[in-house]
Amino acid sequence: MNTILKTLLLFTQPLFLVWLFLGIWLLRLLWNRNNVHRWMPVVAWLLLTAFSCTPIAAVLLADLENRVPRVQMNTLPEADAILCLGGGVEPSLSEPTGFHLKVGADRLSTALMLASAKKAPLLILGGGGYPQERRTFSEADAIRDHLTAHVPLSIQLHSIGVCSDTHDEALKAAEVMKKRGLKRLLLVTSASHMPRAIAVFSKTEVQVTPVPCNYLSSLNNVGDFRWLHWPSHHGFELFTMWAHEIIGHYVYLWRGWI
Numbered sequence: 001m002n003t004i005l006k007t008l009l010l011f012t013q014p015l016f017l018v019w020l021f022l023g024i025w026l027l028r029l030l031w032n033r034n035n036v037h038r039w040m041p042v043v044a045w046l047l048l049t050a051f052s053c054t055p056i057a058a059v060l061l062a063d064l065e066n067r068v069p070r071v072q073m074n075t076l077p078e079a080d081a082i083l084c085l086g087g088g089v090e091p092s093l094s095e096p097t098g099f100h101l102k103v104g105a106d107r108l109s110t111a112l113m114l115a116s117a118k119k120a121p122l123l124i125l126g127g128g129g130y131p132q133e134r135r136t137f138s139e140a141d142a143i144r145d146h147l148t149a150h151v152p153l154s155i156q157l158h159s160i161g162v163c164s165d166t167h168d169e170a171l172k173a174a175e176v177m178k179k180r181g182l183k184r185l186l187l188v189t190s191a192s193h194m195p196r197a198i199a200v201f202s203k204t205e206v207q208v209t210p211v212p213c214n215y216l217s218s219l220n221n222v223g224d225f226r227w228l229h230w231p232s233h234h235g236f237e238l239f240t241m242w243a244h245e246i247i248g249h250y251v252y253l254w255r256g257w258i
Helices: 002-010 014-031 039-052 056-065 103-116 139-150 166-180 194-201 234-254
Strands: 081-084 089-091 099-101 122-125 129-132 135-138 156-159 184-190 207-213
Touching (some): 014 039, 039 056, 056 234, 081 103, 081 166, 089 139, 099 139, 103 122, 103 184, 122 139, 184 194, 194 234
Parallel strands (some): 081 122, 081 184, 122 156, 184 207
Antiparallel strands (some): 089 099
16 A cells, blocks of 8 residues: 555656656657657657666766775774765754755765774864855864764864865865874765765875765665666756766866866
8 A cells, every 4th residue: 555655646746747748748749640840759758768767877876886896894994084075964054953964964974983983083074165144154064063062972073164176175185184194094975976086185195095985876775676667856866966977077187186
């Protein structure tokens, strides 16, 4: 019964209705043998089906996620510091914690797991800035303030403030390491983002041990893998993440950052 109810709920979603009506329109054109601009609904329906009903986007993202080997906590070496790249949290004026967890929140939980395992004496927090009411709120500051006030940790916390991108995070984190005479870093970020992050850090003097997390492709998650399913927006989200990393790689390459 629960499966039936969930399926019926799916049929009310705008994405499903768009896919259904576009498919009916296409069938009607084919039935009436109307050749005028028939290719447009054909291409639109095929694109919609490919990225909402098949695992194409998941396969693309899994290719990025699997480029850096997965790690186990007990095999990770101790380091001088842990760096948690931003993207998992956004500051909030409404949440009791002072921040809101996003899709990439596994980055923070993984960094805290490393901290609790005493893999390093210093946790460096990165992240972007969020403008609100003529102020810019820092993701890293929000996490630092919450952890300092509510979570007892035997590790030093350091926020590198508002960063514009991964390259900026790398430069600021490397500067912190240089000033403190530190060399070895445990780098925590999403698995799909890790190849670009490692490439950025290769330009610094920091010795990086990657700790990939936040595996989002269905090929890397627990559950039944299906080649065909009803339309879902999840495929669009995964494709956006994949495209962001691919385009970002070439932009960083063009700018000489990797």
